[in-house]
């Protein structure tokens with residue numbers, strides 16, 4: 109497996125090679141992802157929803173991100189790993205952003221951090237890049253602004269909003285970001301941004317014109333039968349596989365069909 113670096117994102121974009129990214133939160137899944145041709149792992153603050161059972165990402169903290177990112181790194185020693193900076197770990201000041209991003213990089217062995225937002229966080233992006241910490245941006249529907257958006261709504265609709273999104277992406281690129289996630293934006297807007305920028309765009313609910321795609325691993329593996337947003341494709345139906353395995357186990361324990369002679373010590 110080729111080891112990615114930040115420049116490979118731009119190289120792939122310019123070569124027209126699509127970039128595949130998947131989220132990952134633990135060692136077991138990281139080991140599996142590391143055996144595939146997936147280009148990069150995102151330790152997303154979606155771990156709030158996926159792992160912690162929280163209603164959104166707002167309560168996730170830096171220590172949570174570090175705990176999970178360390179486990180992912182151990183499972184995928186060569187992978188390009190991006191770690192989300194959680195809500196309020198970078199918005200309040202440049203110093204705080206530097207301190208927290210520094211902890212994430214030093215304590216996890218991650219390759220980059222991801223921050224949500226455009227012009228409002230440019231000083232933070234510049235400072236991190238100057239300190240040698242690669243930054244991935246995140247525009248469109250940014251889950252840490254869920255309360256401000258008033259729900260899970262497509263962003264960048266209409267000429268004014270599309271213009272703002274484009275200028276935010278350009279500003280992030282100028283500030284030194286190497287890539288940007290575009291979440292839940294109209295495909296035409298994502299296409300325009302992707303063409304106007306040299307930084308790689310990684311889409312989720314943003315159509316096919318982005319330079320890559322990212323999905324939450326539990327979504328693409330079909331681990332939650334009750335969760336099916338429009339932009340997710342389920343490449344497996346693990347929830348039913350897991351349920352039947354667990355039911356088989358429970359039944360065999362009840363019937364004393366497990367363990368067998370071969371599974372027993374004497």
Ligand code: KIV
Pocket residue numbers: 131150151152153154155192289291312322323324
């Ligand atoms: O936290 C996350 O999983 C993300 C991706 C959906 C882009 O930020």
Ligand code: NA
Pocket residue numbers: 152153154165192251
């Ligand atoms: Na995130």
